[in-house]
Amino acid sequence: MPVSRAIVWMDSGQASVFRFGADDLAQDRLRADSPFLKVDHKAGRMHAGRLAADLDFLDRVIDSLRGTRAWCLVGPDGTKDELVGYLDRYKDRDGHIAGLRAQLHCISPMDRPTGDGLVLQARQAAEAPRS
Numbered sequence: 001m002p003v004s005r006a007i008v009w010m011d012s013g014q015a016s017v018f019r020f021g022a023d024d025l026a027q028d029r030l031r032a033d034s035p036f037l038k039v040d041h042k043a044g045r046m047h048a049g050r051l052a053a054d055l056d057f058l059d060r061v062i063d064s065l066r067g068t069r070a071w072c073l074v075g076p077d078g079t080k081d082e083l084v085g086y087l088d089r090y091k092d093r094d095g096h097i098a099g100l101r102a103q104l105h106c107i108s109p110m111d112r113p114t115g116d117g118l119v120l121q122a123r124q125a126a127e128a129p130r131s
Contacts, residue, residue, distance in 0.1 A: 006036070006071040007121050008061060009113040012079045015039045015057070017064045018118055025122050032113040037064040058086045062100060070103050072125045074110035074117075 007018045007030075016035035024030055041057045061083065065071060073080050084107065091098040105125050110117055 004067065004069045005122065005125055006065055006068045007113075007118055007125070008065070008071060008073050008075075008083070009035075009110060009118075010061065010073070010075045010079050010083065011077055013041050015041070015061045016113060017061060018113070019064075019068065020122055025119070028115075028119055030115065030118045030122055032115050032118055035113075037061075039064075055086075058083055062087075062097060065100055066096065068100070068103065070105050070125055071100070072106045072108065072121050073104060074108045074113075074121055076109060076111045080107055 005020055005025075007020075009016045009018070015038070017037040017039075018030060018032075019036040020030050037060070039057060039060045041054055073083060084101075084104070087097055087101040087104070091101045106121070108121065110121070
């Protein structure tokens with residue numbers, strides 16, 4: 001099966017995108033130390049002093065999800081809300097963004113990505129009902 005699912009872990013300083021398929025999940029090959037993409041937020045902290053969201057940071061995360069049919073968004077702080085707000089704001093203007101918003105299956109807290117935590121989130125995403 002092609003890689004069609006993803007987990008995005010993000011905090012105010014970075015985002016890691018983990019893409020996986022059914023074979024990866026069945027063999028527990030989802031590892032926290034090998035993301036598909038890691039993006040650093042270079043414009044400063046998104047919530048320290050209420051700086052505006054770095055749109056390039058969010059765009060790179062969104063672009064990395066092309067071809068994904070189901071995904072989860074996890075992380076320790078409100079940066080997840082920045083990405084969801086961005087998706088909501090632009091879903092009427094861009095088909096890819098609208099599709100991603102519809103394919104977002106869960107938003108959950110997770111302090112740091114660990115292999116076990118990612119596999120658990122991946123299993124929950126795989127069992128989530130399709131809309």
